[in-house]
Amino acid sequence: MAKADTTPLTEIQREMMEIVWQREEVTVSEVREALSTHRPLARNTVQTMLVRLEEKGWLKHREQGRTFVYSANRPRTLSLGAKVSQMVDRLFAGSPEEMVTALLEYRGLSADEAERIRAMIEAAETEPKQKPKRQR
Incomplete structure (x- = not known):
């Protein structure tokens, strides 16, 4: 189970979480695309950041085939x-x-x-x- 990390989100983490809260469920590609207009990031970077957010307890995921679909674990x-x-x-x-x-x-x-x-x-x-x- 993910640890309960209550430290404030960084700017980029908050941007990612805003995308998740708005869309309810997202894939790595969807987050990368949403950020690409103002913050181009490599797919691996986005994936790593989403994994870290999950480790900190902010996200959870389900598997859809080989794709992880992320959703918010905290309001x-x-x-x-x-x-x-x-x-x-x-x-x-x-x-x-x-x-x-x-x-x-x-x-x-x-x-x-x-x-x-x-x-x-x-x-x-x-x-x-x-x-x-x-x-x-």
Whole structure:
């Protein structure tokens, strides 16, 4: 079974995962083709990177003949959460309050956004979520 690696994805890993999340199932050739317009990579490079993502627990595969068909093993939100956590640590000295203050002062919120955020906070207070372990 793949280990639970929660380190944030690199830029290229995230690009690959976005393709997987969008298409639901992909082959090495499909990922390579999707990346080719802005990031030409050798087929073997794409294959190696997909294997590494599977080893880290981000992907799983099934075999269709001699072809591996990859799909996401983790939701997109997990990747975003790890990135946001890293950003809070790096830019806001680990303080979510500082991040929210900066966002509110710089951008502000619409009434709809504020209401949705209030609902999320209320839900988080009534059902505490266990934080994923971060690797340092």
